[in-house]
Amino acid sequence: MGSIILLTSFLFSFAAEAMGCCKQEKSKTWTFPTLILCLYGFFCMMKPSEPFLTPYLTGPDKNLTTDEVTNQIFPVWTYSYLALLFPVFLVTDYVRYKPVLLLQGISFIVTWLLLLFAHGVVAMQLVEFFYGMVTATEVAYYAYIYSVVSTDRYRRVTSYCRSITLAAATAAAVLGQLLVSLAGVSYFHLNAITLASVSLAFVCSFFLPMPQKSMFFHRKDISQTPPGADQAAAAPDPPRPSRCQEDKSSAPAARGLAPERQDDTPSPQQHVLRVLVQLSTDLRDCYSSRKLLYWSLWWALATAGFNQVLNYIQVLWDFRAPSHSSAVYNGAVEALATFLSSVTSFVVQYMKINWDLFGELALGIFSAIDAGSLFLMYFTTNIWACYAGYLVFKACYMFLITIATFQIAVNLSMERYALMFGFNNFVAMVIQTILTVVVVDSRGLGLDIVTQFLIYGSYFAVIDGIFLIRSIYMLVSSKCKRKTARSCKEHLNHAAHESTEQIVTGDMTRL
Template sequence: MDCWKAVRDKEWVYPTVVLCTYGFFATMKPAEPFLTPYLVGPYKNFTIEQVTNQLFPIWTYSFLAMLIPVFLFTDYLQYKPIIITQGAALVIDYILLLFANGMTAMQYLQFNTGLVSATEVAYYAYIYSVVDAEHYQKVTSYCRSITLTGYTVGSALAQLLISLEAVSYFYLNAISLGSVTVALITSFLLPMPKKSIFFQSSAESSKETTKSNTSNGSLNLKRNIQGSSANPVFLERKQSALDDSLKIKEKTTFLKAILQLWSDFKTSYSSRNLLYWSLWWAIATCGYYQIFNYVQVLWDHIEPSKNFSIYNGGVEALATLTGAITSFGVGYVKLDWSVWGELVLGIFSAVSSASVFMMGITDNIWVCYAGYMIFKASYMLLITITTFNIASNLCMERYALMFGVNNCMALILQTILTIIVVDSRGLGLDIIMQFLIYGSFYALIAGIFLLSGLLTFIYYKLKKKRRNLEEDVIIITLDPPTQQICSSTKL
């Protein structure tokens, strides 16, 4: 029995190691911090306006269009095929960056990158389908930390190679292609899950029903064979009827899962606390995506990469590392988040707003770099707090659902913002005006949550004061012996 328990406990190690290996190589892409200089440089010869207004918006539209279908099919297909799809899409990305030219090819590249982003849900949800619940916290920390490590290593390596003038941007893309190819190969080594998160219960009941129907069908077939001299036409019709029955069962299973998702959605968002954490998640993530996508354009505007030794890779590595440290520190902060949560969101959203405004109005690239590092560390701190508060109040199935819904809302907001502010068919504003709008966006978030947090804090203080007054009245009205007994009991 002890040997069997030891073997069972070790079953989580192999899929975790393989998934972490995949996560490291999928995010260890030295070319990513230098994507904009590569596109506007001699290799692709795009203008900064084309990159800003015609290329990057495609990613937003593609991500939004594919997020919900991928979210549903990820669980239905049990994760591994979607992870393999993501690995293949990453390989296609860097093949296009290396060998394709022209606006059409680069627009397809952005569409394909949207697919990569949409399939990230498979990476973060896969592990819950192959390990026991007792290991969730451990494997989650491993999988998330390894992606931060991979991104940091890739960015630092890129900066080192560029600063030493060892390679050009072209070879950074070649190194990235090698890394994501290793990730794709690794994805095939993942064990196929035996269960899914959303469809598990329905699938199991369907499986039992199918087993019963199949066994009954087999008995009936045997009886009919004996009674009909094994008529081939009859047997074919009978088998066809059984197949149709199985298809109906599968459709019913899918429909039950969708109805369960809708029920979980209504339950999850009926809580006020979960609602405001989700609201911040959606709005702030929308702003984060925009700033992350276009910050290289801003850096190239302030100090053109053709005339200046840029440090994009070093800044991204340091910003990610700082964000990881602040996120790790959240685990040691003891606060009553139901009271202080909104104020914390408001205060750090104000810090984010100030840093984005600083990035937009400065002409000094180092000040802009510093603003970006403050912004990214602040966002990673708050998204960790938000994730923790949502996950601690939900079962794993509902957490995965809220993760998808919140990201979907963020993308809808981002799409609206992109169409109005960035896209050449909208206002098509220059990069400085864009960042001033993003700073105003975070200022609005800060104002909403600071006001709401202040009201929550005042309500908490009044409620506490009223409770203390009621306790004093009860003590005064009690006779001395009872009062002594109550006091002793309380102590």
């Protein structure tokens, strides 16, 4: 019911916004693509079968064993996602987003067609490969916004798109749970509903207008020389800094993303090479900022662990309470987890905390809570305790990733933020792949699902140790600096007082 209210309020607010702007000529450039993009995101996330994937695979429909699902099928998603992430990131910008959204829609359809009608381990590995394509192409969804709306509307449109996908994910989980628990709908028919939904998303993607620009390869200002350090500082109210704030004086950072103007039009190969060289330079400049480096390090480490837990949590639930003999509440738990995550992410903006000073302490504390939640899932045999641990784990991660996103984005231009976002996720996938090969894959240790969560809890405990130690070091250093500054100020005041007394004494002697 809450998700329905959220969705209804969103539709009314968006309709009011669109009607208020329809008299303006500029509205034609953003209201229609935003509406289509929101519909696309809604139908993509309306997947009531997703919380019940493991019971479906291990049940009578597919008749796979838990070991086959855990050690042979699910790892394929990690490998395919890693292999596709970086090339898709570059191709997405080069072809200007819409073709990649079409590819995502096709991958969605193929995934659920295979889930419905294919059988066997190899077929389900193909499912995971195509779903890896789906997740790798997600970058096109939010990047498309930047290419069709002006910068002053970007935050608003992003809010619309994130709200609609959040509402759809919550509604899908609630719908799936209600259909399974109250109507007795089979998992097969849930997947059929999901296939219909993603097919509608694919149809919606055809109506998206083709962008005329992109962030890197098709920039409108590609021939313009960006302002230098002094000019950028004097620019009136920029929406976001044009380079890393901590490296303003460095020459590479002052160049921005646009290459220097040349008289001759470069060939496509030269243009692509120039952009790639500039992207590598931007990455080097941004990661030279120690602040951004540590926030990115947590992002990559925590996201790798979070994705790994999300990928295998249903297997643990099915082990604690087998779906063939117990009631399954995966949909209700996912809906509640999504709601709590949205609440914790929303609360961040109202917390008046110096994140530069206490941010890493928060990373350490909440990473410790994540580790404790995972250890709870390992030691308990109660399914409700497992559900509770998962709720706490996901809410804490979403709280921290919101802070990390803000801390990184506030220091970068939109282009550099997109670049760091993609690279951080790539590093996270590399770490996740290592975890999968060593811990999960049958060619590695091939650990059982319960022992895996002991490893994941230990992994987050290591993250907790890294950032707690660093936060303590930062707090002690800050305190010492304040103490030194205070003593220096007192010394200067004392010296000035003595100098004043000497001058007064000298004047009295002369008198």
